Amino acid sequence: MKKNVRKIICVVLVLSLVVLALAMLSACNKKQQDMSRDTQKDAQAREASCNTMLNNIMKVASKDWNSSMTDQEIVSLDDAGEYVSNYYWAKFFVDTLNHSGLRTMKLESVNAFIESELKKRDEKKEDAVSSADEKQEEVILSATDFILDFISSSGLLAQETASMTFAIITSLLDNAQTVYTAAIEKCNNLLNPGRTDIEVTDKARISIQKEIADLERSREYIVNTFSGEVKKELLQSMDEGKPGFEVLFETVFDFGGLLSTGQFKSVIDGGKGAMSNLSKNDILNFLDSIRIKLANMYMYFDDNVDDVEKLKDTFDRISSITNTFIAKNKIVYSALNMVRYVNTIMDMLPILTDLLLNCWTVFENDETFIDDIITYFIKANKSYEENAYILMARAFMEYKKNTGDTVEESKEYSLNFIDTIDKNIAGDIYSSCIYIFLEFVMDSGNEGKYFDVDTEGKTAEEIKQAKDEMMNKLSRPLTAVFIGLGGLRKTYEKFLTLDSVKKEDVTYRVNTVVDMLTDMGIVSEELKHIATIPDGNTDPWFTSVYNLLEGIIKDELIPQAIRVADTCMPKYFEEIYVPGVLEDMANSNWVTHDDGEEQIDPDRAVLEEKVKNLNLFKMLLVIPVFAKIFR
Amino acid sequence: MIAKLAFKNVISKIWRTLATVVAVAISIAAVFLILSFKSAIYDYISRNSIANTGTEYGVHIKYSPNGDKTITIDAARAHEEVEDVSPSLEFYWLFNDEYVSLRGFQEGKLDSLNEVRPMYGSMDDIKNVDDVIISYTTAKYFNLRLGDCFTFVSTKNVPYKFEVKVIAEDEGYFGGRGIPVVLANVKGISRIIIGSETEIYNNLYIKAKPGVSNSDLVKILAQDPKFENLIVEESINYEKIGQSATNFSATVQIVGVAVMILAVFGIAIILLLSTNEKRDYIAKLSIIGASKKQIAGIFLIELAITGLLGVILGVGFATGLHAVVLFALAGTLKTFKIVAWKLIVSLIVGFILTMVFGSYPMLKAFRGTIRDNVVDSGKKTPLTYIVPIGLAVLTAVTFILGFTVRPLYGIMGILSLVLIILLLAVLMPIVLKLCVKPFAKHKDTKAPLKLAAIAVTRNKQTVSAGRLLSVGLVAIMLMFAIWKMTTSVFTGYMNDFKNIVFVTNTTQDDVPVLSQTEGVDRVFQVYWGEVKISYNGGSKEKGTRLIGSKEVIDAFDFSFITPKEVVMQRLDEDGYVFIDKSMQRLYNIREGEEVNITLDGKTKTVKVGGILSSTLFTGNYLVMGPKTLLDTFGAKTNNTMITTKSDTTPQNVVNIIRSKYAGEHNYYAAALIDMFKFDISFLNNVFAMIGILAGIILIMIAVSLSSSDMVAHGIRITEREMLMCAGMSKKMLFKSELLEHFLVAIITFVISVATVFALFAALLNAIALFGLYFEIAWPTFIQNLWVIVVVGFALCAYYALIPLIFAYKKGYKLRAR
Structure with missing residues (x-):
């Protein structure tokens, strides 16, 4: 035994190195942690996200609501009817998203977005309480603001936003009736x-009864317009138009993100961070990437004319059917609005894309163009707007060169563009195309010069007077539409979605429009009596007044405005497309800022004179204007 | 018959054979580890470059801090020499308060540069533009699994989510060190910086057509005006990798010389210990009529068996220990590379040494008569005196030359290092004898001590053990010395970074903004990048780090060889660059000399405005004033350096900057020390590798010492029997043997510690061969002397206690004859 001690120690020592090596080698290959997907956890997370979303949407609608209220709690609410209606629409929205294939993490993103909106709302409410001046302001965002914010802040992919929008519109067509029915059944129950x-309070009872009436009306409308073959056809054509819709919306949403997050501007004006201190080449590279995107979309439009037509046709039909439908629920309202925007965009975007793509070579052919763009944007607050016209003239020259359009063709192209706008105005008077229209014809510098008036035997003073009258004829109805009815419409939307507008606000808005119409000589018995709000339930009154005013404006004022515009447009284009005018503008000297005392820059004076005649270039400002479309 | 006899010899002394085999195997492993060290470091460093760029796309065009930040693909594709172009968008972004490296490639081309080996999920799962691939290590680090997501918040506060669809092995893209990599679709990550899925790129990786070299393609593309404001370079800078590998392995390579000498000694001593015994055996064989041929046959077969067993075990030791070292370096180890020729060389060296030293007793026996072989005359030849004296003189000369003749620093350093070790080995027996003689001679010395002292003076095995111990001691102490020194030299300067915050993507306009941050002391702009300096009239070139700032002088610990006021004045002027004292010493660059600096592809001539001294980047840096930077090179300072107040931490300031400016600015803010986190981790791995190597060599020496000591112990059995027959008790005999070991250990320890100073000085001269000079080497050595002494002492203590550890006493007995 003793003899072996030394041997054992010896063996141990000799083997120590081997053991050390083996131990370390085995440590190198130690068992790995399992990182495979936890499907059970995923399913739970998805369910939790859907529940949270439902709850959040209910909270957005009212801070007193949540998605898990018991029947007793519901019938204790003053607005119990609205709760039921909102609950079913919220559920519809959540179910649609849940079945749309949107990934769980994106549902969480949607939730995070809604929560941030909730937070924003609470903060705004607090601010409004603390500021007496803002008490009148309603906190809830408009549907379009909501959509725009959603695109820019939710972090969803453009393709996901497009699919989601498509899924909601399709599901709305398919299931609206079911949702109305379920809500009605719940109310009845x-x-x-x-x-x-359960013990129903009086206020809750009134609210539920009112809601049932509204829901029944909406359901009836849906049954009459969207059921049977019509619905089947619409769904089928929606399905056929899906690829076109997604391509279009992906591009639009992506640009929406680019414009609305302010990143585009920060790239151009030398923003900070990863995209800071960009060189001329960087900006060109960036713009070129955008061009490629636009070109791809344009190619799609070009290659898939039939699909696009089908889609356009579908949306036209949906628009015309829903034109008279009062979408009380915000989700329905947003979805239908989206359909209207699609209509507008589908008309405008190919034209604008063609315009932009044909202008684009200016970056290659005009060496100083990008420098001037940068100068203009970076010093935007110091630059003269006239410089933008010079840039646009240079770009437009490039367009002309690329397309080889003659003066007549350009004129025709522009008139087609105006026609498109006209068509949209006729379809949806609240379309933001009005902005363009207003920009176009209401420039104060024109002094009615494009209006055709009978000049025979009239003095210059009289001619001017006649033109002023024409100008009035055009401007007042548009002012009424844009300012008067615009404000009224906003108030009405709030009234529909919230039912919490103040009587003073309603009175103010209605009176403004009535005054405008009266000033224009549109006097009717009905108008005389509507300015006073009756006591008690104001709902029927406000709905009827609104419909009346809208009807007058649509029937009388818009056609009048279009008629007047039509008379002056050709003349306007005649003047703009005089050969040499664009060239002259494009070759004008760049106006530099004078940091010294105020004095009239001679270059600027010359340029201002030219600009007066070149309002067409304002059309080229449609890109920023389109940003407004979503606002 | 001969073979049978040889096998019988091997088996009859099985423990001695095994000890020899182990000694041979250890020597083989030691040689292999030293030979493989640099290539291991090289592979480790190059893994990072290969991970970034792959090997196929040999040319890399990237954004320049002072030029363009984005790149288009078409210009590169237009060149006929180009086979393919793989564009990417790459930037760092915060996730869970930590930076990750986002690398975006075109759809379906995520693995265009490098391989992705999915462990979980498959490449077909990548369908959306926000699906990402991460490595196993990254997943583990952030506690993510398939289906989990990264959320990156843009400067506009938009949260973008990315789903983990593939978790890949830590190979290919993920084989490098540094910030965790997230592989994604370019459209997905573009959203973070521009809010749109628009494809923008800031890197192009270009594959040359067959027959076109990467360097030629670099030249062609660099002349394209489209790339004039970008950096065009070869994807993998092999020169730089080689330089880094050299820097980190230089000291080990030099100490490796000592380890190799030790390996030779290890085999030699264990085989020579039994010379007398073998001569005696040969004499006996001769007496019974064996011919020289037969005797040689027996010995050579015996040696071949031992050698082959040593080689077999050596292969195991070498590969196993190499894997251990690599594991220390990389943390993970799926596969490892063994360079065949290095292993073969090690095995051949081990085998040949075994055969050579093992044959020595036989050859000596053949030269003498049977009587000579039975009775060792112990005659001294003139060489006994000439060799030590000659060696001592030669050592002194080379040592002095290493300090006095500049061009000879390196070569004399390495020569004197070798000579000092050889001298130590040669002188050690003499020193031992001299030291113990008083004990042996003194009449009052107690019996065990006297016996021990006599053994030291007379016993060849004991003297050889002292020789082996001394060489082992200096080798291991040097190994630990360089381990501690390199750690301090390469990472010690980072202590200066502790109160500094670094913010990238900034301009001079940001300085007032950042100055408003709470806890900020000084704020200044700095250029922080890599440049090339060519000197000696442009004949020599070197990559180095450039710090472009005047204020940096006060932020770090600089001392001034050129008067400070001159330096400060010249920092405000155009046309000056400032170098470290180490550069002056190594490359003989003088103040006022003109050098060429290449910055962002522009080469300009500037004057050396002064010599500074700092531990920063081990002296491998240049300082340049902002005026020179801008006027001569057109480069702007693009980073802000912030020193923090003592009442806060850099991380606090970083957090404030990140939260305060998150919405408006896209600052990349981090504590400077954190920015070097992965460099430190990398260096620590390298130093851990040196440490592990030192530890392994320590064990090897211990095993080698044990083996040879046991062999020696076995040989001295007759001596012990005689003493026991003379009436010596086992206890006294054991005490005597223990004291013998103690005497050798103490004397060797003292001499070796003294020698290590000389060896360290020689080593510092020798590393000049690798273009290195460490200003703080001596202070670090002194500072860590205790570690070196403790390690040496531990080894000596082990040697001293070998009789106790291996229970020699138990084997004391009289054999029946």
Whole structure:
């Protein structure tokens, strides 16, 4: 035994190195942690996200609501009817997203977005309480603001946003009737006299009864317009138009993100961070990437004319059917608005893309163009707007060169563009195309020069007077549409979605429009009596007044404005397309800022004179204007 | 018959054979580890470059801090020499308060540069533009699994989510060190910086057509005006990798010389210990009529068996220990590379040494008569005196030359290092004898001590053990010395970074903004990048780091060889660059000399405005004033350096900057020390590798010492029997043997510690061969002397206690004859 001690120690020592090596080698290949997907956890997370979303949407609608209220809690609410309606629409929205294939993490993103909106709303409310001046302001965002914010802040891919929008519109067409029915059944169930487990308050009862009436009306409308073959056809054509819709919306949403997050501007004006201190080449590279994107979309439009036509046709039909439908629910309202925007965009975007793509070579052919662009944007607050016209003239010259358009062709192209706008105005008077229209014809510098008036035997003073009258004829109805009815419409939307607008606000808005119409000589018996809000339930009154005013404006003022515009447009284009005018503008000297005392820059004076005649270039400002479309 | 006898010899002394085999194997492993060290470091460093760029796309065009930040693909594709172009968008972004490296490639081309080996998920799962691939290590680090997501918040506060669709092995793209890599679709990550899925790129990786070299393609593309404001270079800078590998391995390579000498000694001593015994055996064989041929046959077969066993075990030791060292370096180890020729060389060296030293007793026996072989005359030849004296003189000369003749620093350093070790080995027996003689001679010395002292003076095995111990001691102490020194030299200067915050993507306009941050002391702009300096009239070139700032002088610990006021004045002027004292010493660059600096592809001539001294980047840096930077090179300072107040931490300031400016600016803010986090981790791995190597060599020496000591112990059995027959008790015999070991250990320890100073000085001269000079080497050595002494002492203590550890006493007995 003793003899072996030395041997054992010896063996141990000799083997120590081997053991050390083996131990370390085995440590190198130690068992790995399992990182495979936890499907059970995923399913739970998805369910939790959907529940949270439902709850959040209910909270957005009212801070007193949540998605898990018991029947007793519901019938204790003053606005119990609205709760039911909102609950079913919220559920519709969540179910649609859940089945749309949107990934769980993106559902969480949507949730995070809604929560941030909730937070924003609460903060704004606090601010409004602390500021007496802002008490009148409603906190809830408009549907379009909501959509724009969603695109820019939710972090969803453009393709996901497009698919989601498509899924909501399709699901709305398919299931709206079911949702209305479910909500009605729930309301009836709550008011069921046989139910002894709940005690309905008087206010809740009134609210539910009112809601049932509204829901029934909407359901009836849907049954009459979207059921049977019509619905089947619409869904089929939606399905056929899906690829076109997604391509279009992906591009639009992506640009929406680019414009609305302010990143585009920060790239151009030398923003900070990863995109800071960009060189001329960097900006050119960046713009070129955008061009490629636009070109791809344009190619799609070009290659898939039939699909695009089908889609356009579908949306036209949906628009015309829903034109008279009052979408009381915000989700329905947003979805239908989206359909209207699609209509507008589908008309405008190919034209604008063609315009932009044909202008694009200016970056290659005009060496100083990018420098001037940078100068203009970086010093935007110091630059003269006239310089933008010079840039546009240079770009437009490039367009002309690329397309080889003659003066007549350019004129025709522009008139077609105006026609498109006209068509949209006729379709949706609230389309933001009005902005363009207003920009176009209401420039104060024109002094009515494009209006055709009978000049025979008239003095210059009289001619001017006649033109001023024409100008009035055009401007006042547009002012009424844009300012008067715009404000009224906003108030009405709030009234529809919230039912919490103040009587003073309603009175103010209605009176403004009535005054405008009266000033224009539109006097009717009905108008005389509507300015006073009756006591008690104002809902029927406000709805009827709104419909009346909208009807007058649509029937009388818009056609009048279009008629007047039509008379002056050709003349306007005649003047603009005089050969040499664009060239002259494009070759004008760049106006530099004078940091010294105020004095009239001679270059600027010359340029201002030229600009007066070149309002067409404002059309080229449609890109920033389109940003407004979503606002 | 001969073979049978040889096998019988091998088996009859099985423990001695095994000890020899182990000694041979250890020597083989030691040689292999030293030979493989540099290539291991090289592979480790190059893994990073290969991970970034792959090997196929040999040319890299990247954004320049002072030029363009984005690149288009078409210009590169237009060149006929170009086979393919792989564009990418790459930037760092915060996730969970940590930076990750986002690398975006075109759809379906995520693995165009490098391989991705999915462990979880498959490449077909990558369908959306926000699906990402990460490595196993990154997943583990952030506690993510498939289906989990990264959320990156843009400067506009938009949260973008990215789903983990593939978790890949830490190979290919993920084989490098540094910031965790997230591989994604370019459209997905573009959204973070521009809010759109628009494809923008800031890197192009270009594959040359067959027959076109990467360097030629670099030249062609660099002349394209489209790339004039970008950096065009070869994807993998092999020169730089080689330089880094050299820097980190230089000291080990030099100490490796000592280790190799030790390996030779290890084999030699264990085989020579039994010379007398073998001569005696040969004499006996001769008496019974064996011919020289037969005797040689027996010995050579015996040696071949031992050598082959040593080689077999050596292969195991070498590969196993190499894997251990590599594991220390990389942390993970799926596969490892063994360079065949290095292993073969090690094995051949081990085998040949075994055969050569093992044959020595036989050859000596053949030269003498049977009587000579039975009775060792112990005659001294003139060489006994000439060799030590000659060696001592030669050592002194080379040592002095190493300090006095500049061009000879390196070569004399390495020569004197070798000579000092050889001298130590040669002188050690003499020193031992001289030291113990008083004990042996003194009449009052107690019996065990006297016996021990006599053994030291007379016993060849004991003297050889002292020789082996001394060489082992200096080798291991040097190994630990360089381990501690390189750690301090390469990472010690980072202590200066502790109160500094570094913010990238900034301009001079940001300085007032950042100055408003709470806890900020000084704020200044700095250029922080890599440049090339060519000197000696442009004949020599070197890559180095450039710090472009005047204020940096006060932010770091600089001392001034050129008067400070002159330096400060010249920092405000155009046309000056300032170098470190180490550069002056190594490359003989003088103040006022003109040098060429290449910055962002522009080469300009500037004057050396002064000599500074700092531990920063081990002296491998240049300082340049902002005026020179801008006027001569057109480069702007693009980073802000912030020193923080003592009442806060850099991380606090970083957090404030990140939260305060998140919405407006896209600053990349981090504590400077954190920016070097992965460099430090990398260096620590390298130093851990040196440490592990030192540890392994320590064990090897211990095993080698044990083996040879046991062999020696076995040989001295007759001596012990005689003493026991003379009436010596086992206890006294053991005490005597223990004291013998103690005497050798103490004397060797003292001499070796003294020698290590000389060896370290020689080593510092020798590293000049690798273009290195460490200003703080001596202070670090002194500072860590205790570690060196403790390691040496531990080894000596082990040697001293070998009789106790291996229970020699138990084997004391009289054999029946």
